[in-house]
Amino acid sequence: MxxxxxxxxLNDAQRAGLWALVALQVSLAVSAWADLAARPAAxxxxxxxxxxxxxxVNFIGPILYFTRGRR
Incomplete structure (x- = not known):
């Protein structure tokens, strides 16, 4: 293995790609938590x-929240 x-x-392109994915994950999670906090429980x-x-849970959690968690 x-x-x-x-x-x-990592080379510069790989490092930039990794940081772009990290930024995307963090922004998805923060926006999902902000929406959850502002949304009434009902x-x-x-x-x-x-x-x-x-x-x-990485990318899946925020995407699930936005597609299935909100009414």
Missing amino acids: ARKKRISE KVNGSKGKWAAIIV
Whole structure:
């Protein structure tokens, strides 16, 4: 099995791509949490606590919240 590269071992294009994905993930999560906090509990499918925990799951959590968590 090949060993994993460290960030310092990536070339500039790979490092830029990685940081773009990190920025996308963080912005999705922050916007989902902000929407969840502002939305009344009656307009959320399920409990707000459950959705706050689901949003933590990489790209899938925020996308699930925006597609299935809101009424």
